[in-house]
Amino acid sequence: MPQSADRSLAAPSLSPSGSRTVPAPALGGLLAAGLLLIAMNLRPGVVAVSPELDEIRRSTGLSGSLAGLLTTLPILCFGVLAPFAAKLSRRIGMTRALGAMMALLTAGIAVRMAPGLPALFLGTVLLGAAISLANVLVPSIIKRDFHHRTGLMMGLYSVALFCGAALAAGVTVPLGDALGLDWRGAIGVWAVLSALAFLLWLPQLRRGDEAPAPSGAATDTRTPLRRSPLAWQVTLLMGLQSLEYYACAAWIPAMLTDEGMSSTQAGWMLSVMSLVGIAGSLAFTAFVGRLRTQVPFALTGTVCVFLSLLGLMVAPVGGAYAWMLLMGFGCGLLISTALAVIVLRSPDAVRAAEMSGMAQGVGYLLAAAGPFLLGALHDATGGWTTPLIVLAVLCVPMGIAGVGAGRVRQLTA
Numbered sequence: 001m002p003q004s005a006d007r008s009l010a011a012p013s014l015s016p017s018g019s020r021t022v023p024a025p026a027l028g029g030l031l032a033a034g035l036l037l038i039a040m041n042l043r044p045g046v047v048a049v050s051p052e053l054d055e056i057r058r059s060t061g062l063s064g065s066l067a068g069l070l071t072t073l074p075i076l077c078f079g080v081l082a083p084f085a086a087k088l089s090r091r092i093g094m095t096r097a098l099g100a101m102m103a104l105l106t107a108g109i110a111v112r113m114a115p116g117l118p119a120l121f122l123g124t125v126l127l128g129a130a131i132s133l134a135n136v137l138v139p140s141i142i143k144r145d146f147h148h149r150t151g152l153m154m155g156l157y158s159v160a161l162f163c164g165a166a167l168a169a170g171v172t173v174p175l176g177d178a179l180g181l182d183w184r185g186a187i188g189v190w191a192v193l194s195a196l197a198f199l200l201w202l203p204q205l206r207r208g209d210e211a212p213a214p215s216g217a218a219t220d221t222r223t224p225l226r227r228s229p230l231a232w233q234v235t236l237l238m239g240l241q242s243l244e245y246y247a248c249a250a251w252i253p254a255m256l257t258d259e260g261m262s263s264t265q266a267g268w269m270l271s272v273m274s275l276v277g278i279a280g281s282l283a284f285t286a287f288v289g290r291l292r293t294q295v296p297f298a299l300t301g302t303v304c305v306f307l308s309l310l311g312l313m314v315a316p317v318g319g320a321y322a323w324m325l326l327m328g329f330g331c332g333l334l335i336s337t338a339l340a341v342i343v344l345r346s347p348d349a350v351r352a353a354e355m356s357g358m359a360q361g362v363g364y365l366l367a368a369a370g371p372f373l374l375g376a377l378h379d380a381t382g383g384w385t386t387p388l389i390v391l392a393v394l395c396v397p398m399g400i401a402g403v404g405a406g407r408v409r410q411l412t413a
Contacts, residue, residue, distance in 0.1 A: 030203060031145060032153065035138055037197045038102060039160035042134055044168035044190040045109050045127040046074045051173045052183040059183065060117055070124060072368055075246065077128030078135060079365030085136035086353040094144065094349070098137045099205050102198040105130035106191050113188035132364075136356040139342055144349035154343055155285025158336035162278040169274060223412050225358050230411055233404035234341050234355060237298065238363035240398035241334035244305055244391060247370030248327060249273070252312075255384045259316045269320050273328040280332020288340065297337040298402025304330025306395040313388050334402075338363075341405045351411055 049056070049071060057067055088097045108126030111119055138157060146153045168190065176186025225231040252273070253266040261269075284297055291297075308326035311319050342359050346352035377387040 028145075030200075032156075034197070034200045034204060035141065035153075036156060036160045037193075037200055038098065038134060039138060039157050040164035040167075041102070041105060041190075041194045041197050042131050042138075043161055043165035044172075044193065045105060045131065045187075046071075047165045047168040048172040048187045048190055049124075051169060052176075052186055055183045056120075060120075062117070066117075070121065072371070073121070073124050074128035074131065075364050075368040077125065078132045079361050079363070079368060081129050081132040082136050082361035082364065083357040085133040085140075086350070086357045088133060089137060089140065089353055090350075094137055094141050094353070095204050098134060098141065099198065099201050101130040101134040101137065102194055102201060105134070106194040106198060109188055109191040109194060113184045113191075115184075132360075135360050136353060139339060139356050140349050140353040143343045143346060143352040150343050151288035151340055152285060154340040155281060155288050155336055158332070158339055159278060159281040159285060161335070162274065162281050162332060166271075166274045166278065169271060225354055225411070228411055230345060230404065230409055231355060231358060233401045234338075234345055235359045235362050236401035237334075237341065237398065237405045238338040238359040239366035240394055240401065241301070241331070241338050242363045242367035243370035243373075244394065244398070245331045245335070246367040247374045247387075247391060248331075250371035251374050251378070251384075251387070252324075252327075255312065255388075256316060256320060258384065261317050261320065269324050272321065272324040273331070276325050276328030277332035277335075280329040280334075281336045282332075283329075284333055284336035284340070288336075293408050294337050294341055294344070294406035295403050296406075297333050298406045299399060301330040301333030301337060302395050302399040302402060305334070305398075306392055309388050309392040309395070313385055313392075316384075334398075337402065337406065345405065345409060345411055347410050347412075355411065 053067055053071070056062060056070075057064075062070070085097070092100075105127050108123045108128075108130055110123070111126060112123030113119075114123075139154065142150060142153045142157065172186050172189075175181075175189060176183070179185070179189070181189070249270065253263070253270055256266040256269060257263050280301070288294070288297070304326045308323040308330065311323040311326070316323075338359070342356050343352050346355050373390070374387045377390060378384060381387075
């Protein structure tokens with residue numbers, strides 16, 4: 001990495017309680033392992049519902065609209081609650097707040113195992129709240145404790161996110177069948193993984209090396225992020241790539257089945273997209289330290305998504321594998337880039353928490369609107385061409401935002 005870029009990433013960052021030094025190897029390894037296991041837990045509680053949704057509807061009589069609400073609720077929580085993570089971390093500290101979110105996530109998944117629809121929806125809200133705040137806290141802690149390896153850790157973080165999602169999508173049903181569990185038990189199994197993450201995080205809570213961040217005058221002097229063009233570029237990149245991903249994940253199987261593909265094969269196409277997303281994140285992780293900016297990642301990801309959307313318009317079934325490979329790889333690059341620039345553009349951990357709250361708050365609200373927008377356009381036009389054109393057009397502002405967010409600059413402290 002060029003010397004100028006190295007200085008911008010390796011400069012000591014301030015924790016809410018003061019300067020933090022590079023962790024000792026043993027402690028740093030335990031901290032990294034804890035963060036990555038936590039990251040693996042930030043998607044299974046949401047994704048595990050989709051493979052079981054038909055069974056949930058059959059056993060509970062859940063209507064189509066309520067089933068849609070069940071899958072959308074966590075994403076709405078991500079958007080609505082993300083801005084509160086910075087306030088919570090200032091009150092009790094980032095480390096304690098993240099531990100509390102793992103406990104809340106475990107409780108939320110467990111509550112969904114109780115009989116009745118109220119428990120199902122209450123547990124979904126609880127886990128959505130926990131994931132929302134953890135989504136913001138993990139990048140902030142990476143900025144605080146791994147400022148010497150920020151790009152690498154953010155790349156591994158996004159890989160862990162994709163691995164958790166792919167694992168939940170692929171093994172929830174067969175694991176439940178192997179253990180003789182009904183759908184409640186199958187989606188509840190993931191509480192074991194979140195409990196393990198909490199246990200692995202306990203040594204960080206016991207270290208007692210963090211104080212709550214100062215409030216009042218210490219933070220009042222900061223320029224509000226809403227006034228920063230760079231902050232909005234980061235936010236738009238996060239939001240638009242989230243919209244593209246969630247819209248495609250929600251509707252691509254329906255698009256392909258409407259074109260004559262079997263439902264089984266259409267579901268496999270979605271799995272291919274998710275698995276290739278891991279490759280995109282790994283590519284980011286491998287090369288992020290060799291490039292001075294993140295612009296190439298943003299542009300490459302945007303072009304891959306754009307070409308896949310064009311392909312779905314021209315030859316949706318015949319070229320399905322090619323389009324899913326492009327879509328998955330592009331989405332993997334984009335989410336890794338969006339998460340990394342949140343941290344790389346922030347001068348310290350406190351600003352990273354604020355930036356993460358803004359980017360993920362707006363971003364996931366856009367993401368929740370994506371599936372609804374595509375469905376509404378499909379109903380209005382009776383086909384998939386117009387929805388795909390809209391998604392392709394949105395790649396233009398996404399690429400522009402990626403160029404702005406990926407350049408080597410920093411938000412004002």
